[in-house]
Amino acid sequence: MASKVLVVGSGAIGLRTALELLRNKIPVVLRSAHHPLDKKTCSMGAGGLYMPYKCEDPRIDKWSSDTLDELLHLANDEKKKSLVExxxxxxxxxxxxxxxxxxxxxxxxxxxxxxxxxxxxxxxxxxxxxxxxxxxxxxxxxxxxxxxxxxxxxxxxxxxxxxxxxxxxxxxIVDAPNMLKDLLEEVYEYPVDINVDMGQGYANTDEMVADAKDHGCDALINCTGLGSMELCNDKDLxxxxxxxxxxxxxxxxxxxxxxxxxxxxxxxxxxxxxxxxxxxxxxxxxxxxxxxxxxxxxxxxxxxxxxxxxxxxxxxxxxxxxxxxxxxxxxxxxxxxRKTVRMEIDEETSASNGVKVIHSYGHGGSGWTTYVGAAKASLELLHSD
Ligand SMILES: Cc1cc2nc3c(=O)[nH]c(=O)nc-3n(C[C@H](O)[C@H](O)[C@H](O)COP(=O)(O)OP(=O)(O)OC[C@H]3O[C@@H](n4cnc5c(N)ncnc54)[C@H](O)[C@@H]3O)c2cc1C
Structure with missing residues (x-):
């Protein structure tokens, strides 16, 4: 079990993943190239409609069902219902x-x-x-x-x-910008080391892993969406x-x-x-x-x-x-x-660096339809051997 985790990315996937860890009492360092409300963050501009689209991964059924649980709960919560209609x-x-x-x-x-x-x-x-x-x-x-x-x-x-x-x-339908704001505010309620406006971001996986080590993290979860095309040199994205x-x-x-x-x-x-x-x-x-x-x-x-x-x-x-x-x-x-979402432990990088590296990116046109399920799936991978 990880003692401290670097979460990279502060779109729907990264913020909700960071929260999933924090709610489960796992200390988090959060980093992203751009602020969640920057127009470059895909999650900020998205339609926010709950409907799987351009995501062929069979695991999406479970992730979207988990997300639906939370969205319906939020829609009935007096304090949060303006975030989901x-x-x-x-x-x-x-x-x-x-x-x-x-x-x-x-x-x-x-x-x-x-x-x-x-x-x-x-x-x-x-x-x-x-x-x-x-x-x-x-x-x-x-x-x-x-x-x-x-x-x-x-x-x-x-x-x-x-x-x-x-x-x-x-x-x-998620009010995407306000939901990101709300997720970020909840993250700030915990004692977290946050920089969600790095500007440059990490150039490659080695840099990301080195930063995790520098901050005393023994695991990292990569939620960089399309950023992983360069970051991980992922030709399938x-x-x-x-x-x-x-x-x-x-x-x-x-x-x-x-x-x-x-x-x-x-x-x-x-x-x-x-x-x-x-x-x-x-x-x-x-x-x-x-x-x-x-x-x-x-x-x-x-x-x-x-x-x-x-x-x-x-x-x-x-x-x-x-x-x-x-x-x-x-x-x-x-x-x-991506043909399938990259939701997996990166065994090779983990073994050579002593930091457990988990990827959670490539949710296609379904990021807001799967974001809660994806966060829970990352936590399960973190707990797994
Ligand atoms: C027009 C449009 C409409 C859409 N409508 C819907 C919809 O109705 N319903 C739905 O479910 N989905 C919809 N989507 C899809 C949804 O927006 C995406 O699936 C979702 O935003 C992906 O979330 P993410 O957190 O993985 O990526 P992002 O929101 O892009 O976040 C990526 C994060 O990683 C950070 N990052 C990237 N590279 C680096 C790096 N090298 N170093 C450090 N940080 C880095 C970024 O700064 C950012 O914080 C739509 C998308 C588009 C384009």
Whole structure:
């Protein structure tokens, strides 16, 4: 069992991991290149929606379930509930089944749709009863919406555009910047050696290990997200570029039906509005709506082009934002995408340095969906032989 641990990284994964250790009475030294609220921190700009995305690792089921436990608890906590909002979420599809077959590995069900008995597979996370997940035709959605009063396009608009099905579920949405602030504040409540604004950061693993030793740490947990591309020379890690515009949460947003009351997150990766590389989405997050987006692997442009801005403004209008409204901020970020999350003990580095090195990076587009589970998994690795 480690007596003191260097945690590197202060995004969602690093901060929550540091807290997991501190809550378990393990002393921590916390270091990161940038402050959690710096725009370079991917977790700061993210949509914060609970929905596994661009993370194929099978362990994600456990990590996201652990995260859901905590998010639902926070949403019901008087003091913390502003950090997590439970929002109806609609994922639109043109064809029955939606997402790619890759996402349908674990679950099979028989669905009776449009008079045809169709065998469909859904990802495992959709079976969690706490999400009240439903797979609906647009007609079923329209019928339900008489009671639900969700702010979504009318069935007529959706059908005309070619959307025939939707997943509807109640997703927690994390107010990402405020959650990071809150996590950092809790870390500061402990006697911790903190520098979360180093500027340069560690150049390589040797430097990180040497710093751990200098601070009397016998273990370190590397939560540097995409930073590990250079830090660990990890060729399996790649940035999945995403872009967003922010609109004020109290801006004019509605569709033609005057009865609609409840803010709803809407997403699609299907045409004609979206594609898998240019998805369209709106996420109500804290005091803003975030409107996206892109998923471009290997694109390193950290600002938006004029064409991208134009497309996002069109997306905002498709998602109900009134054309008279102007966006208030914009952001480009890079999801740390990897075939599997690197959540493991680095046996080689550990053996040669006498410091137990654990990696926890590469959570793709699912960092806020897995951050609590990832923190718990790191603690388990710390305890393991
Ligand atoms: C447009 C967009 C939308 C997204 N929306 C969602 C969503 O709705 N839901 C969801 O679950 N996920 C979403 N994500 C994904 C999510 O943001 C990431 O999975 C998550 O932020 C990864 O967290 P992290 O802590 O690993 O990385 P980061 O938040 O990037 O933190 C990395 C930390 O490591 C530090 N660091 C890096 N290199 C070094 C170094 N060499 N030395 C020292 N410190 C270093 C950094 O300073 C930083 O503190 C989205 C991402 C994007 C881009």
């Amino acid at each position: 439970i929002v109806p979420t609609l994922y639109l599809m043109s064809k029955h089944g939606g997402m790619t077959t890759e996402d349908f590995k674990d679950f099979e069900s028989k669905d009776y749709v449009g008079g045809t008995n169709i065998k469909t597979k859904f990802p495992k996370w959709t079976t969690d009863p706490r999400l009240s997940f439903q797979h609906l035709t647009i007609e079923m959605l329209e019928w339900q919406n008489h009671a639900l009063k969700l702010k979504i396009p009318s069935a007529e608009i959706l059908k005309k555009a070619g959307y025939n099905f939707g997943w509807l579920f109640n997703a927690p 790649i940035g999945g570029r995403g872009i967003l515009l922010h609109y004020k949460r109290d801006c004019k947003r509605n569709f033609s039906d005057a009865n609609m009351e409840r803010d709803t997150a809407i997403l699609t990766e299907d045409g004609p509005w979206g594609t898998s590389t240019d998805p369209v989405y709106i996420i109500p997050r804290g005091d803003v709506f975030v409107v996206g987006g892109t998923y471009y692997e290997g694109n390193t442009n950290d600002s938006l082009t004029d064409d991208e801005r134009k497309r996002l403004i069109e997306n905002a209008h498709l998602m109900g934002i009134d054309p008279s409204e102007a966006y208030v901020d914009e952001w480009a970020g890079f999801r740390p995408v």
